[in-house]
Amino acid sequence: xxxxxxxxxxxxxxxxxxxxxxxxxxxxxxxxxxxxxxxxxxxxxxxxxxxxxxxxxxxxxxxxxxxxxxxxxxxxxxxxxxxxxxxxxxxx
Numbered sequence: 001x002x003x004x005x006x007x008x009x010x011x012x013x014x015x016x017x018x019x020x021x022x023x024x025x026x027x028x029x030x031x032x033x034x035x036x037x038x039x040x041x042x043x044x045x046x047x048x049x050x051x052x053x054x055x056x057x058x059x060x061x062x063x064x065x066x067x068x069x070x071x072x073x074x075x076x077x078x079x080x081x082x083x084x085x086x087x088x089x090x091x092x
Contacts, residue, residue: 037078049082 001009003026011022036043037053044050058074082090 045083047083047085049080049086051078051080053077054079 007019007022007026010026011017011019014022017025033043033051037051040053042050042052053076055076056074059072061070061072062068063070
């Protein structure tokens, strides 16, 4: 499901919600999660899962095309951990 499909589904599931309003809601939701992750906070949605930022240490990698060693700098990456209820639903 893409973001636009999600917005359409949200607008169709609520009678009084227009497509424009659903777009604003979804964009605001994603921006709020991103803002919290940028600030270093963890976002927890009970029953669904949690988002947090993990830091990967710098390391020596390898260029797959040439085989030369390359220094890969440390970086922060978003991480999602599904909640127990979501894992159980998917496992059924």
